[in-house]
Structures are given as C-alpha cells and as structure tokens.
Amino acid sequence: MSERLVTFPHMGEYWIAFETLVRELGATPLVPPRMTKHTLELGARHSPEFVCVPFKYNLGNFIESLEAGATVIGQAGGGCRFGYYAEVQEAILKDLGYEFELVNLTSSWSVGEFIADFKRIAPGASTLRIARAFAIAYRKAKALEAIEDRVRKSVGFEVERGAHDRVVSRFHQRLRDASGFRDTARLEETTLGELGAIPLDKPEQPLRVGVVGELYVLMEPFANHNLERRLAEHGIEVHRFVTLTSLIEHGIRSRPHVRKLLGDADPWVKYHLGADGTESVAMTWKLMQDGFDGMAHLKPFGCMPEVSAMSVLQRISREHTFPILFVSYDAQTAETGIRTRIEAFADMLAMRARGRTSA
Amino acid sequence: MRKAYLGVDIGSISTKAAVIDEAGEIVASSYLWTEGNPIGAVKRVLSELEGQLAAADDVRVVAVGTTGSARELIGSVLGAQVVKNEITAHAMGTLSLHPDVRTIFEIGGQDSKIIILRDGVPVDYAMNTLCAAGTGSFLSSQSRRLGIPVEEFGDYALRSTRPTKIAGRCTVFAESDLVHKAQIGYAIEDIVAGLCNAIVSNYLNNVGKGKEIEPPIVFQGGVSKNVGVVEAFKRLTGHDVLVDEIGHLMGAVGIALLAQSSGAEGDFDFAVREFEFQTMGDECGGCANNCEVVYVLRDGEFLDGWGARCGTGIERARVSASAR
Structure with missing residues (x-):
C-alpha cells in the first residue's frame, strides 16, 4: 500500500465536512462516488438480506470507494444495529478480498479513544491538529445544517423554481474550499443572505410539518426518495431536528439528553427506546402541542427503535387526530408509491387547514 | 352551452x-x-x-x-x-354523495386504502404497503383456482354456514391454506366465505390498524361488488357498510x-x-442511476416523459424520440 486514501460513507451533503476532516488531519480524502442505484445494488448484493437498508448503502459506498483505491475507511456506530455495522462490514469486505483498514470512530464515546481513532486515520497527527481538524469539520457541518434548515422552510414557496438550488450548489462548492473558521462563518452568513433575498410567495401561516425517524434515512435524500423536498413542493414548511451535529452532541452528553427526551415524551414513553426512537416520540408530542399541521415518520424497514416509536406515534395520532405520515424504506427504488402518499398527505393537510379557517 | x-x-x-x-x-x-x-x-x-x-x-x-x-x-x-x-x-367524490361520511374503505385491483374523515375533511388515511395480499387481483386469481366466476364469488360466500379459517396475512400462506382446505374436503362455499373473512381481517389489521373506524362507512373499489366481503365487513366492524351503485365512479x-x-x-x-399515442420505456444511461424513463409520443412527436431523477433522462428521451 503506497498512499493512505481515507474514505467514509455518504450521508446527505456531509461529505464536505468529512472531506475537510480528513484533509485537516493531514491525510488524503477519497470522497465516495456519488450515490446511485448501482451503489445500493452493490451494497444489497453483499449484505445480509434482512439487515436495515442504511447498512446496504454504507457497504455500497465502501465498495465503490475501495474500487477507486481507498485504503482506510472511517465508520461510526450508534445505539441499535448501527453499533455492529463497522465490524460486520469489515468482515464482509475482507471476505470479498479487499485490503484496507477500518476505523470505528464511535467504538466508545471517550475523548481518549476518539483521539486514538483519529491517529489511526492519520498516523503522526498531533492531538492539537486533531482537535483543530475536528473543530473545522464540525463548523462546516454546522454551516451545512444552517443552510439546509433555511432551505427546508422556504424552498416550497420560491417564486422562481430552482432559485434555492442555484444558491445551494454554489454554497457547496465554496464550503468545500473554505479554509477555516472565519471563512466558513462568512460563507454561511452570505449564503443565508442570498437565500433571504430569494422572492417567496409564502402565506402568513404556512403548513408546517416536522420530520422525525431514523437518522440515516432522515438525512440521506437518496435513501428517502427526496421526501423533504417533495413535501416542501406542496407548499409546506419542513422542520427537522436530527442532524449530524445534534447526534454528536447528544452522543457526548447522552445521559442527560435521554433524561430530557423522556421528560419531553412524558406520558408516552417511560424507558429509552434506543437510537432515535425516544426523540421521534418527544419531538412529535412537542410539535403537535406547538400547533404543527402534521409529522412524517421515516424508518428503514425493520428498524427496531423506530418500530417501537411507531406504535406510540399511532396512538398520539389517533387520540389527538394529528396526521402522521409513516414511511418505511428498503432497497426498493420505485418512487411512485411514495409520491402518491406524500401528495395525498399534503392534500389532506391543506384541506384540514382550509376547514379550520372557514369554520 | x-x-x-x-x-x-x-x-x-x-x-x-x-x-x-x-x-x-x-x-x-x-x-x-x-x-x-x-x-x-x-x-x-x-x-x-x-x-x-x-x-x-x-x-x-x-x-x-x-x-x-x-x-x-x-x-x-x-x-x-x-x-x-x-x-x-x-x-x-365520496363527500359529494355522502357529506357525512366518516370512514371510506377502498379495495381495488392492486391496492387497498382507508380514509378517515371528520366534518367533511379527510383527517387520516393509510394505504397497503409493499404487497397486494387481500386485494382484487388476489381474489380473482383465487376464483380462477376454484373455478368460480369472480362475479359469483360473493353469492357462494353468503350460502356458507360454517366459514373455514384461512390465513389472510400473506397471499402465499392464504393460497396454501386454500389448497389444503379444499383437499381435506371443505365445501367450496365455506372456503369462499373463509376467504372473504380473511380479506377483511387482513384489511382491518393492516390498512385499518390503529384507525378509528366510525360510521357512516362507505365501501368502494372493485371488491365492494363482492357481497361476501361486504357482509364480512359488517360483521367484523359491527357497523352498517354502505356500497353505492355508482361507488366505482367515485x-x-x-x-x-x-x-x-x-x-x-x-x-x-x-x-x-383520433391521435396515435405510443409509449416507450428506456433506460437513461446518463449515469449509474440508469433511471427508467417512460415517455409518450403523439403522432410520432414527443409529448411528455417521466421517471427520471434529473432533467437528463427526459432530455435524452426527447432527443431519441425526435431521432426516430
């Protein structure tokens, strides 16, 4: 092995932050090829049939990156089957004959382990350098999230179609090149300004929908068939709270965070449902009380924490006549069914809202 | 005019x-x-x-x-x-006929759905996911297997006094149950009635799960023409179930x-x-997504296209259509 080429799984546009992280650590990043159906086919072919679909996407990314010459893979884990992804994927890829090193960044949530893991990615990197690299990548992730949050809330009301996308794609390019904290902060500010200048045709009280569920299908538009955008296109303000940085913050302060979620989810949930399950219930309950028009709940087929959350959500929906769109994702790529459901859901919200104002 | x-x-x-x-x-x-x-x-x-x-x-x-x-x-x-x-x-459509409707059951050829309405406004709905168990196409394939015209299916069910139990969760299981029951000698009426019950309980347990099913209930879709299924719905919900003569037009x-x-x-x-319409399917080939693009020609000219994740697929379809 000559050069160390570090790769990672795709998730939304976070590749920009991951790429920066690897570069700032002093290693060479290899961004996995853009996600396509082929990625999923590759991943699904070599995955256990019944594993949740994010595993298949990740594995597909890894295979495509390894084929492109990657020698080091960074992977994470979480409080569900996600916690076993790294080990199982490593075994599968080794069986396929690839030579690489896999670093699981979340084998434990201690700062010492964290730094040791980063040193495996970039041997020779000083602790100071690691801290700085992480901080810059984190700042870029924050910037991405701020922009995406704004877009979710306004893209459905743009007067000229594509106006937001134009700003955002320029932003991605510039974020990639942004050199440090100040650069990133300035870019975030100008981009928010550009987005703010886009003419909108937005009612005073737009329909508002919250999106909750399993982290990967929430954050990867390819995997959720662009659900957030499709909802928005029906004239809806879309709100999402699970982001990469929220997950990292909650991972580090997991005990107080779970305690707070259980408080928010009271009286529906008494014990932590694992992964994002409790958060799905807590957010739904909170947004309903805030007067949101509905929720969308996304999960990979067979996702245990979210299946547990679902039965609670169904009860909230029934007892409070609060619309919740449930979507389950697997390796299927046909979009028609999902589009029909989103459209019907949006129509329903609009009719309900009209009924309220005329009553 | x-x-x-x-x-x-x-x-x-x-x-x-x-x-x-x-x-x-x-x-x-x-x-x-x-x-x-x-x-x-x-x-x-x-x-x-x-x-x-x-x-x-x-x-x-x-x-x-x-x-x-x-x-x-x-x-x-x-x-x-x-x-x-x-x-x-x-x-x-249903609201125009029944302004007070609170529940709509719909079972069609490939899918089934439930719509919950309150005060003339839809407030909740669900559709079957992934599989066509318990829909019209399943009924018609089973009627072929049993050698009964699908139109008479309901009458057979009504003649039954002891419906047999058929697993309704999955088409494959239902079918093997059906074969088994026929082979061990159940009357065909009882099997058909069992099948109607299975369809309804499958519907209520899947599509209707967690929904507050309140009357007035209107039942639509091709399967609503099957009186056996209608009766099963009435028995299992405990409510009257309305089927309109023009329900299929809703x-x-x-x-x-x-x-x-x-x-x-x-x-x-x-x-x-009078126009000649022609539909074509193609794989885009612009990237590894290989979107399946479908487009329609009117008298040989490109009219419209669908199925691409980006604009490239439709553009390619337009070009290949005009090159024909």
Missing part, C-alpha cells in the same frame, strides 16, 4: 370516467377494463362518453382531471388541468370536481382519441 368537467380514473384493472355538470351531477359515465393498455382504455371510454353526451344538449367539457395509477400518462394524453392521487379524488367524480374547483379551463376535444 353548459360547462362540464371530465374526470378519468385509470386503475390497474379498470378505467372509470365521469362527466359532471356545473351542479356536480353526472351527465355521462363509463366503466371498462384497462386490460394493461391505459391509453386504449381511455380512448374507448372517450368514445362511450361522446356517444352519451350526444344525447345531452349542448354540453362542453372545459376541464379534465385524471387520477389512478396511470394518472400522469393519461393526464398528458388528455392535456388535463388537474392530475391528482386517488386518495384525494376518492375522498372528494374517484372519477372526485377528480372531475377537483378539475372544476381548480378554476383552470382549457380546450378539450373528444377528437383526442
């Missing part, structure tokens, strides 16, 4: 159409099999409607709506003002109403059926 609105509901099994006047009254309607050829079915529907309208005085269609699984294709073919999903269309009426309320109007001519 009276203004009228055409609604077309193109399902996987049947195609329904209705022309309504400004008061929402049906002035013409048609119902026939799609037979895997939605464009052909729509042409036949149009010629039937035109015949019926010739008798009515001076009616002119000013807006068109399409719904059902072929709504986009037929929407382009007819130049529709409104193209909407079948859930919304069914809710609107999607078409609903989309016609939506076309009317959209306010958009355009020139519609029944002569559209």
